[in-house]
Amino acid sequence: MDALFLNQLFNGASLASLYLLAALGLALSFGLMRVINMAHGEMLMLGGYLAWMTLLVVPGAMGIILAIPVAFIGAAAMGGLILSTLIRRLSARPLDTLLATWGVSLILQQGARDLFGAVGVEVRAPEWLTGSFVAFGVTLPSARLFIIAIAALVLGALALVLLKTRIGLLVRAVNQDRMMASATGIDVQRVDLTVFCLGSGVAGLAGVMLALLGPVTPNVGQSYIIPAFLVVVMGGLGSIVGTTASAIILGLFAALAQIFVDVSVAQMLLLVFVILFIQVRPQGVVAVKTRQLDA
């Protein structure tokens, strides 16, 4: 196999990791509340700027490690704020949340432009992340390896929380039958808030990863949120397994398409691919059967 193919395969894996981190929050909160946060992309942007600020205070290798929890907590807090002040008040009109959160997205982008400038800021990655490995005749940048590792860790941790902890049990119960969950004594609104914060936090973490690859700009979230939506739609709405599978498929597809065509044509092909996929398999990669959806 030629080096270009292997190289793009690797790029695809790191792209899939970013798609996954950006999409997990969308998938989790859609599965639970049937709402879509259009400002989810701005959680990535927020995470990127928080990483940049953390590195201003604590430069060097420790800074990037510290930036991860800072971005996670910052974005989780922002997500919690959006849920409790806006989305929850529109719960009777779910479609309106699309418009309202889109407004939040524009406000956050403009806010970042006013605060940090339109040009964008550069995060200086520590030395151990700027190098690269050579394997099978292909150069593997350390930053991309780091991103893949972090995404795998986040996915593993999330699966562990959902399957093995009490809060995970409650999340699955609310997801499967919201009415019954509240009648068994589960505070469904608190579960909503927890999941929404968690999903926003993971997106913030994805923002740190983005900052390692390129400059953080006010609209950096926009270029990842569209693929993230595609990932969620193709994954089978609200399923973690499906979201993971479709993130990998779409990440690899986008990177491998770039062997033959340029980046913007590859984006277009990605969209066409998802449309065709949904025609053949409307329920997505993994179908989640819930009573609420049948009703």
Place this chain on the structure above:
Amino acid sequence: MSALLEIAGLSSAYGQSRVLWDVDLTLARGQVMALIGRNGVGKTTLLHTIMGTRPVTGGTLHFDGRDMTAMPAHGRARAGIGFVPQGRHVFPQLTVMENLETGLSALAGRGKRSAKVPQHIFDLFPKLWDIRGRAAGFLSGGEQQQLAIGRALAGEPSLLLLDEPTEGIQPNVVQQIEAALVHVRDELGMTVLVVEQYLDFVWRFADRYCAMQNGRIIRQGAIADETAKDVAHLVQI
């Protein structure tokens, strides 16, 4: 006997159409009340309105001496109302054990938070122990019904709301469920409000009945004073 549940002038509506009209109902502690009536007269809606899974649009609801009219469902569950809804509503992708564990959520705030499903539930329904690792969505109707009752009991309620516990279940399993409910009534001393169309069961199980028609309670009485035949016309079409 003091009243455990007191409902006064309760109403509930789906949008513009009202389905409950000024319902007054009092349940004494330890009482077993059967709610009877034809399909669509508001029996299930009344249970949901008591549970808090449907909004109260008028009137008041007191439980255990506390005003619960505006309290959300999880708060009522934690105060001691257990619910076995029509269609059973087990969590289909959770295992039997996990379903029972969700029921423990109702213990929150009562100073006895437990992470373990009490043994007496498996004593009552030995089958549930044997199938504890299976996904609830694949169980038979009778098994799901036992699971739904077990899940409600895990929250140690003082009032149990049962919506057609014998509906669509084969006769030999109905006997098991009936025996379990008798145990709940006699040994656990639980107050029960049960919706049931199967009058023979009601006459064996309940102390009192109330009959509904068009969203109102039209008749109440003691089981001992009447026969099932006297009220059969209120249930049959």
